[in-house]
Amino acid sequence: MTDRSAPLPRPRSDLTEPPDAVGARPQSDSMERLRDRMLIQVSTARLGYVQAQVDPRRSGLVLCGTDAVKKASALRFREGFTAPLLIDPAVYEVSPATEENPFPYDVEPTLFLDDPLELSLAEQRDAGATLPMTPTGYIRAEDSDALRAAVMRVLELDDPAVIFAAPIDVSWLRDEESTRQLIAYLQMIKGPTAIMLGGQMDPLGRYAKAVNHLRQLVAEVPEAALLRTDLAAFGALASGASFTAFGASSRYRHIVAPGETAQTNKRVPIRSPHVLFPELMAFFLGETIAKRYGGADAPVCFCASCEGNLALDAFTSNRDKLPAAAAAHNVAVLMEWLRTLTSVEPGMARQQWWYDRCRKALDQYDVINTSIRQPGAFKSRPQLDRWALAAPDEASAPRSDSRR
Incomplete structure (x- = not known):
């Protein structure tokens, strides 16, 4: 059943239709290494559980956790990990994106960099990430202003070798109008876009049209990827996503919005994996x-x-x-x-x-x-x-x- 109590994104008359068709976008060797793969998104604490099973020819890793940068560097430069490797700053877990601060990355400035976005990207590159990912805050259902601010800031970088992380509330996929608005923004990005869906339990099961709207999003946004998900990693890849990532644990198969507590089936205590x-x-x-x-x-x-x-x-x-x-x-x-x-x-x-x-x-x-x-x-x-x-x-x- 569709939950009609959830808020919808505010309409913007200037962006309810996508811009003119986007031409061919610059490609990099790094992007080609990611193409057509389904990565495994995992915390550094559980990496040892799954690493041996990851197919290096078809998959790779997305590392999460406070020590993800350090672990990625060790994997790449000490352990000789050669498959695609991404680092997810996961700022969206604790902070929403705002129009004033779409990338709320809390980090001390260095002698050479004081911009949190550029510092995060530099850290990931130095750690051997295949491509760096923006530390985007959680984009709430009604906050088209925050989404626009994030997109505009990434456009200022003028760097197609950056993954724009788009951690959006699943309500953006609730109906045609909000989906078209989202597509219009994301079509402006010059490089790949990593879509991640927020919502309790099973976000894509929440709305009747969410799966079809996700397929539409993947089809119409060049270099769209889908991360931090479950079955949708295969559905999106089959629908033409550039790459996807399947969460190794339930925590990394969807996003719980900042300030919310993850809902579980309280009738069934979790005493087994x-x-x-x-x-x-x-x-x-x-x-x-x-x-x-x-x-x-x-x-x-x-x-x-x-x-x-x-x-x-x-x-x-x-x-x-x-x-x-x-x-x-x-x-x-x-x-x-x-x-x-x-x-x-x-x-x-x-x-x-x-x-x-x-x-x-x-x-x-x-x-x-x-x-x-x-x-x-x-x-x-x-x-x-x-x-x-x-x-x-x-x-x-x-x-x-x-x-x-």
């Missing part, structure tokens, strides 16, 4: 999977991490090595999906593959619930339902000739 159930294309607590199967045989996992040695009901607590094993399993499964997706021809074929995959997953809920004789035991997430309704069409197919 989140486990990706491949057939259902969803995360469930390991303890929940074990309880649903009870005495029945749970599916044995043959991903590159489990290798047939673990069943999906094995991750029942947060003790010992189980959280690390669950995280490695999750990423290994994601890499399998990524290898399959990127083997499909870009355009309509990829969109069809993703649509078919989502439809098949929905069908599996009844099959699995019937097999364990518990109708409704596993329930699909709203976002999966949305993707399974988003049939591919020619209008939403990426314009490959204008995006390279």
Whole structure:
């Protein structure tokens, strides 16, 4: 159901339609290294859980955390990490963007730099980031002034080798008018734009048209990327996003707006790790999977991490090595999906593959619930339902000739 209590972005008559078509944009070797990849977005504390499963030919890392710059430097220059590597300042977690200060990066000036934006970009470059990312504050649903200020400041840099981070409230994708307004702003950016969605629980499941509007955004904004997300990382990549990033933990699969506390299902205490159930294309607590199967045989996992040695009901607590094993399993499964997706021809074929995959997953809920004789035991997430309704069409197919 659509929540009509959420505020909409204020209309701006001068930007409700996108500007004239943008010509070919300058490309860099760094951008080409990121293209068509799905990175793993992870905290430095959990990096060791997942790094071994990241496919260096198709993926890479987005590091988060207060020591992300330091860890990135160590990875790149001491450990010889050669895959794409980004650093997310994640300022949007603690501060909103404002018209006066769209990049609220709290850092001491140096002898050579006193501008927080330029200092952040320089730190990331020095740490070996493939491309630096702007430390943008959270862009609230009604604050088109803050969005405009951020865009104008990035345009002043005149540097296409900078990723403009656009951490937006998902309400921007609520209807056609606000989506067109957002597209108009983002089309002004000369380099790649990393869209990140804010909202509690499952942001893309919140509005009926959010998934289709995200596809529209990806199709019409040159070099649009989608970071800090979940299933949408595949949906956006299939729809023509330049690159995406899947969160290794629930915290990095969406943004909680500054000042808000993350909502959880309080009826289910978190005493076990989140486990990706491949057939259902969803995360469930390991303890929940074990309880649903009870005495029945749970599916044995043959991903590159489990290798047939673990069943999906094995991750029942947060003790010992189980959280690390669950995280490695999750990423290994994601890499399998990524290898399959990127083997499909870009355009309509990829969109069809993703649509078919989502439809098949929905069908599996009844099959699995019937097999364990518990109708409704596993329930699909709203976002999966949305993707399974988003049939591919020619209008939403990426314009490959204008995006390279």
